[in-house]
Amino acid sequence: MTEIQENTFDVIIIGSSPILLIEALYLDSTGLKVAIFEKKSRIGGAWYPESLWGINNIETGCHYIDRGKKNYNFLRKFLNIELQPQPRHILWKETNGNGQNSRSGIKTGIQNSLAILFKNKLIRRDLWDVYNHGRKGRIKNALFSLANLLKSQPFLYPIHGCKSIIDGLETKIDNSSVRLFKNADVKSVHIAEKGSHNRCHVGTQNFTAKRIIVSQNVSVDIFMNGTSFLVDQELQPYTHVVLRIKGKKRPEFNYIDVIQNPMLRRVQDVTSYADFGSNSDSSDLLICCHLVPGYAEKELQADEIFAHLIELELLSDDSELLDHHLDRYVATLCVQNKKLFELESSLPEELTIMRSWDLGINLEYYSDRWAPLLANTPIKLS
Incomplete structure (x- = not known):
């Protein structure tokens, strides 16, 4: 990842599955300064298709x-x-x-x-x-x-498969104020005491934010109150x-x-x-x-x-x-979402571990929150 001059945001999101991309767009629409860090050279997580054996998508x-x-x-x-x-x-x-x-x-x-x-x-x-x-x-x-x-x-x-979901979201991200950093592998997250900025370490650089969102599918070392808290438990x-x-x-x-x-x-x-x-x-x-x-x-x-x-x-x-x-x-905790909810309830408001498993379930779960992203005219399903 190249050196980044801007390093302070309202919200930092670690991971780029479809659910996190939609959340980034929602937060951006509320006027917050949002950054996404993705360790790969492309976004989408496991939803992104590959080119194999001379066959695309x-x-x-x-x-x-x-x-x-x-x-x-x-x-x-x-x-x-x-x-x-x-x-x-x-x-x-x-x-x-x-x-x-x-x-x-x-x-x-x-x-x-x-x-x-x-x-x-x-x-x-x-x-x-x-x-x-x-x-x-x-x-x-x-x-x-x-x-x-x-x-x-x-x-x-x-x-056209899940590629159309990722392509559509990337276009939305490109046309928003969200900062997207690829090839950015977050090594650790430090949650500060209330009122102070939280820190993300990416390579040799530090980034700060009032709130940090970590994908359920991302393994990263988190420190709270000076104590290591591994997201990759279980x-x-x-x-x-x-x-x-x-x-x-x-x-x-x-x-x-x-x-x-x-x-x-x-x-x-x-x-x-x-x-x-x-x-x-x-x-x-x-x-x-x-x-x-x-x-x-x-x-x-x-x-x-x-x-x-x-x-x-x-x-x-x-x-x-x-x-x-x-x-x-x-x-x-991808299979046992109840445990994820229990974990979420014990975390400070500065840190969110966001469920990113099963797109349809999560669209339903967050539908009220993301409703402002949609126009007011409903669509009748055929």
Whole structure:
């Protein structure tokens, strides 16, 4: 990062996932002086697509946007993004050799019976949600899922993939007063006593701000009252693997949540969002797999993941693995948001650890806060 003359801001944001970029734009709209520090040469975090094997715009993460009128309105209206249906399914397969899991009694029997009934079959996400919310006593959520099931209300996703989200936000940032610093790896944050400025150390430079926002997915050393407080406590490792495959899907699928599987958490076909150009075979499949944390910590074997997709009957038997690419991340409390909320409540107002996981959930969560960013005229969803 080049030497920066200006080093005092109202708010410093560490990380550049879509949620943090929107928050930066909101704070800028209130007249605050905002800076974003991103350690990579581009913004977007795990939402930014990669160029691999001569193919551009490959999504290297399994992404989805939770259904909700507020979510879709925001993307359409604020970023002018065109959306299309993204079918979401559940693949449920009992994986333990003895057919048992950690549950016992009647619940285990019901779960194992359903696993046998639905083995290797894709279940509509809404049908699963009706069952899952119902068994947990979340009646309101179960009824909402049932209504969506009966109405066949689809999940939606940007027609050009998540790159359109990042491009739209970067354009907004460029046209705002927000200062964006790339290749800026924040080494430590020092939260001062009330009334004093907080400090960020970036390389050999120091920056001060009244308030500092740290992404949930950024690992940085924080000092409060002279004591080290690591944001990366209780880190959750996660790995996304993109497989380039010659073959066919069976059955057709777009996005799958995999239940009770020792290897896979999610599987997504990202082929349609990629730009193959003229030098690549557009008949190749690009399948992104999100590995479960326990498996993600092991030495990666792409052949093993590929063979497992065939075992799950998601790919034809004659499919061939051509290549693979993996991204490893760590995320702070990314799975257990309740713990994140508990952590937030114990922090001083000068420091915020902002949840940046699951774009749709967060758009809903912050919708009232970010409402001023939208025009007053509502959009009717088609």
